[in-house]
Amino acid sequence: MVKNPRIAAALAVALAIGVVAVSMWTAHNSTSTNPARMKADVAASIDDAAIEKAIRGNNLAVSGLSVRSVGGIVILRGSGDAQSAAQAVDIVKSFGPTRVANLITAASFDDDAIARNAERELAATSSLNGCTLRVHCANGILSVTGTVQHELQKDAARSALKAVRGAKEVRVDLTL
Numbered sequence: 142m143v144k145n146p147r148i149a150a151a152l153a154v155a156l157a158i159g160v161v162a163v164s165m166w167t168a169h170n171s172t173s174t175n176p177a178r179m180k181a182d183v184a185a186s187i188d189d190a191a192i193e194k195a196i197r198g199n200n201l202a203v204s205g206l207s208v209r210s211v212g213g214i215v216i217l218r219g220s221g222d223a224q225s226a227a228q229a230v231d232i233v234k235s236f237g238p239t240r241v242a243n244l245i246t247a248a249s250f251d252d253d254a255i256a257r258n259a260e261r262e263l264a265a266t267s268s269l270n271g272c273t274l275r276v277h278c279a280n281g282i283l284s285v286t287g288t289v290q291h292e293l294q295k296d297a298a299r300s301a302l303k304a305v306r307g308a309k310e311v312r313v314d315l316t317l
Contacts, residue, residue: 187215187238195232201225202281202309203245208233216242221309223247250281255307259283262301269294269301274315281309289315 192215193208203221206229210216215233217226226245233241256278263274263285272294274287283305289295295315302311 187213187236189215192233192236195236196229199228199232201228203229204307204309210238213238214240214242216244218244220246220249250278250307250309252278252280255281255283255305258307259285259302259305262304263298266297266301268297272298272315274298278308281307282312283308283310284312284314286314287316289317292317 187210189208189210193206196203196206196208201221202225203219205219207218208215209218215236215238217229217233221229226243229245230241230243256276259276259278263269263276269289272287272289274285277284277286283302285298285302289298295313298315299311299313302308302313305311
């Protein structure tokens with residue numbers, strides 16, 4: 142116990158100042174009152190893989206999609222049409238980030254190269270031997286028409302065409 146009242150008063154004041162300082166520091170650093178801290182928490186919670194999965198799950202016409210977040214900014218890269226790029230940004234914003242760098246470029250399609258690649262893939266699929274198939278590509282939309290001998294050959298053609306790079310859409314119209 143302190144016998145000098147002046148020292149006791151000074152200690153009480155120092156203790157009160159310490160309590161006020163600690164409570165102010167705690168309130169200042171809480172997420173509910175600190176916008177910078179709230180942004181940092183959102184940035185830390187961004188899951189690039191989940192965002193990429195959501196974009197791919199909506200079947201947007203974006204090839205070569207890459208999602209990366211840096212400092213609370215989500216960066217989208219790839220190629221596709223303007224509508225798909227805008228939809229990708231909306232999907233990203235639904236995850237919480239307020240800033241999105243949309244670097245999805247307008248796709249230019251080499252229709253002849255896509256058609257050649259599709260023909261190679263179909264020719265390399267031995268289960269399609271004996272089928273009459275025609276391949277056409279316009280504006281990145283790959284179309285395959287013709288006749289097959291068995292229903293399973295339709296599935297084999299679809300599977301082979303999934304390996305064709307650059308096509309924004311694949312349409313298969315095969316008959317028995």
